[in-house]
Amino acid sequence: MELVYILDILGTLAFAISGALVASDQKLDLFGVIIIAFVTAVGGGMLRDVxxxxxxxxxxxxxxxxxxxxxxxLLTFLFKSKILPLSKTLFLFDTVGISVFTLLGLQKGLNFDLHPLIALIMGMISAVFGGVLRDVLTNKIPLIFEKEIYASACLAGGITYLLLKKTPITDNLNFIVSASVIITIRLIAVKFNLELPKVKDDIFGK
Amino acid sequence: MELVYILDILGTLAFAISGALVASDQKLDLFGVIIIAFVTAVGGGMLRDVxxxxxxxxxxxxxxxxxxxxxxxLLTFLFKSKILPLSKTLFLFDTVGISVFTLLGLQKGLNFDLHPLIALIMGMISAVFGGVLRDVLTNKIPLIFEKEIYASACLAGGITYLLLKKTPITDNLNFIVSASVIITIRLIAVKFNLELPKVKDDIFGK
Amino acid sequence: MELVYILDILGTLAFAISGALVASDQKLDLFGVIIIAFVTAVGGGMLRDVxxxxxxxxxxxxxxxxxxxxxxxLLTFLFKSKILPLSKTLFLFDTVGISVFTLLGLQKGLNFDLHPLIALIMGMISAVFGGVLRDVLTNKIPLIFEKEIYASACLAGGITYLLLKKTPITDNLNFIVSASVIITIRLIAVKFNLELPKVKDDIFGK
Incomplete structure (x- = not known):
């Protein structure tokens, strides 16, 4: 699917820019910025493939x-002050990237004859582990562990894909529907500032 | 060996609960807790296999x-206040898990025709690296680097296994004896609060 | 090439001692020191090979x-106070090690029929990732991301090697010239305290 490849590349671009912005805020040098942009963009898929x-x-x-x-x-280095106001556009690319990374990772898992549950996990690793590596390398507790609901969005989209795969709809349509699930949940979550529950208290209220 | 498989699973359960407890203390969300439980429980074996x-x-x-x-x-999420008083039981599962992980990792290394020294290291990686990954992801200096003597317990048990392998005793008996060495050393170390020496000073006392 | 192997081993020794010194400053126990020395010395090549x-x-x-x-x-543990005054010697070993690691990693990439750009990255991973892992495990932002110019030295040496490979000079001579480029740049950079630019400001001066 040509379109999916283009979305994959756009997502990679968004991830790399987000990594470069984080790294430059940390006052890393050019080499550090390249590494952080790199692991943010391809770290998830790299871990999956290994x-x-x-x-x-x-x-x-x-x-x-x-x-x-x-x-x-290069864009971040040259035009940082012009990129920051584009954060909404970047966020959109990033959200599309996450949905595409999840589904491509899941499909790759299925193509490698893995159990659907494992393939689902591979989809999620593809989408979220770049950000985890970025945070580990810049010495922060990974953001996704604390308040990002987007792993749940990936999970919901991945499950949608696996369920629809058992129906007669085409794979392309399935991809579009499942990606829409991920994108929609993430946009709603960010708009309404939703969070997952924490394990502070248990069902006994202690 | 059926029994070893059951102990492996019990050890995995104990490691996962310990990871989930650490993660919930850090106020990670549900997704973060799952990831930390996951890497704590299977991170060592995963690294070994890669x-x-x-x-x-x-x-x-x-x-x-x-x-x-x-x-x-799930248990941690639902019953956290009930699990904490069970810490002695968990510690026992955890200690058994460490001994089983060490010896299974070592055996796997030998089955892959690795040098006994490399196989020994694989056993130790299997046992301790889950905890290291847990600490790296929650942004702490790995506990094991600072005061846990249990790597030494794994080392002693692994060496015991390799030495007894050259004797006529059966592999099952060897497994039991070597696991007992690990469990005993760890229990004694915790009871008497033993630590490994640090490299603060050298033999010249400087 | 016998000489290259000896330099590889000397570089490994220097990397391991530098890791052990960092670890002992962090008050890690003996086991922690061994692990940090280990990942510092072989972490880069290990990641490359995986x-x-x-x-x-x-x-x-x-x-x-x-x-x-x-x-x-062992040397660090026994003779720490005698090793510290040798820091210039160690720095020299370390610099030679970096140059050899870069070029051996690059050659290995080429031998695996990788694209020259990928092989170049493999050379750099071999040289710098041990230090990155050391810093991640001891919970610091990797030094190399902040002010070390030596990644650039590796890059320059690697590019030199790839360019000279297209000329009729022998591989041995190429290795020596390219290694000299890395060593020279690093020595000059440290002497004059050079740094790479940061992405604090962009070309618009904002």
């Missing part, structure tokens, strides 16, 4: 990922 | 690990 | 790496 033994792994098998990351760092 | 190229890796090849982790998180 | 699927990975395929790391920890 875990399922899919060689060559994502960015080794397709150089376009690297080129997009270099472009992202 | 390093020795043993695919499918542990939790991809056997779904029971995932199920046990989900149960552990 | 990513390009080169099994057995570096320290599993050649036990000498482990022996050198044990010797480094």
């Amino acid at each position: 875990l399922i033994n899919a060689h060559p792994i994502n960015w080794i098998g397709d150089l376009n990922y690297l080129y997009v990351i270099f472009i992202a760092v | 390093l020795i190229n043993a695919h499918p890796i542990n939790w991809i090849g056997d779904l029971n690990y995932l199920y046990v982790i989900f149960i552990a998180v | 990513l390009i699927n080169a099994h057995p990975i570096n320290w599993i395929g050649d036990l000498n790496y482990l022996y050198v790391i044990f010797i480094a920890v």
Whole structure:
């Protein structure tokens, strides 16, 4: 699917820019910014491919990922003050990227004959682990562990995809519907500032 | 060995609960708790399998690990106030888990025709790296680097296993003896609050 | 090339001692010091080999790496007060190690038929990722992201190697010239306290 590849690349661009912005706020040097942009953008898919033994792994098998990351760092380096006001556009790219990463990761898992549950996890790793690595390398508790609901959005979208796969609808339509589920949940969650429950208290209220 | 598999699963349960407890103390959300429970429980075996190229890796090849982790998180989420008083029971499961993880990891290394020294390291990685990953992801210096003597217990048990392997005793008996070495050392170390020496000073007392 | 192997081992020794010194400053116990020395010394090559699927990975395929790391920890443990005044010697070993790690990693990438750009990245991962892992495990923002110019030195040396490979000069001479580029840039950078630019401001001066 050509369109999916373009969305994958746009998502990679958004992830890389978000990584570069975080890194530059931390006063890392140019090399540090490139590494953080890199792990943010391709870290999730890289971990997935290492875990399922899919060689060559994502960015080794397709150089376009690297080129997009270099472009992202260059844009951030040159136009940081122009990019920041675009945060809504970036957020949209990022949300589309997450949905595409989740579903492509899930599909790759299924293509490797993994159990649907494992494939679902691979989809989620693809979508969220780049951000986790970014936060570990910049020495913060991963954001996603604290208040981001977007892992749940990926989960819901992935489950939708697996369920619809058992129906007669085409794979392309399934992809679009499931991606819409992820995008919709994330947009609603951010708009209404939703959070997942914490394990502070148990059902006995203690 | 059926019994070893049951102990492996019980150890995984204990590791996952300990991870979930740490994560919930850090006020992570449900998703964060699941991830931390997951890496604590299967992170060591996962790293071992990636390093020795043993695919499918542990939790991809056997779904029971995932199920046990989900149960552990559910138990922690629902009954946290009831679980905390069970810390001695959990500590026992955890200690048994460490001994079983060490010896199973070592055996797997030997089955992959690795040098005994490498196999020994694989056993230790299996036992301790889940905790290291848990600490890295929750942004702490890994506990084991600072005062836990249990890596030494794993080392002693692993060496025992390798030495007894050269004698005529059966592999099952060897497993039991070596596991007992690990469990005994850990219990004694915790009881008497033993620590490994630090490299603050050298033999010249400076 | 015999000489390159000796330099590789000397570089590993220097990396392991530097890791052990950092770890002992953090008051880690003996086990923690061994782990930090280990990841500092072989972490970069280990990551490279996992990513390009080169099994057995570096320290599993050649036990000498482990022996050198044990010797480094022993030396640090016994003679810490005697080693510290040798920091210039260590720095020299370390710089030679970086140059050799970069070029050996690059060559390995080329031998695996990777694109030269990917091979170049593999060279850099080999040289710098041990230090990154050391810093992540000791809970610091990786030093190299903040002010070390030595990644740039590795990059320059790697590009030199790739360019000279297209000329008729022998591979040995190419190795020596490219390593000299890395060593020279690093020595000059440290001497004049050079830094890479940061992304604080953009070209519009904001």
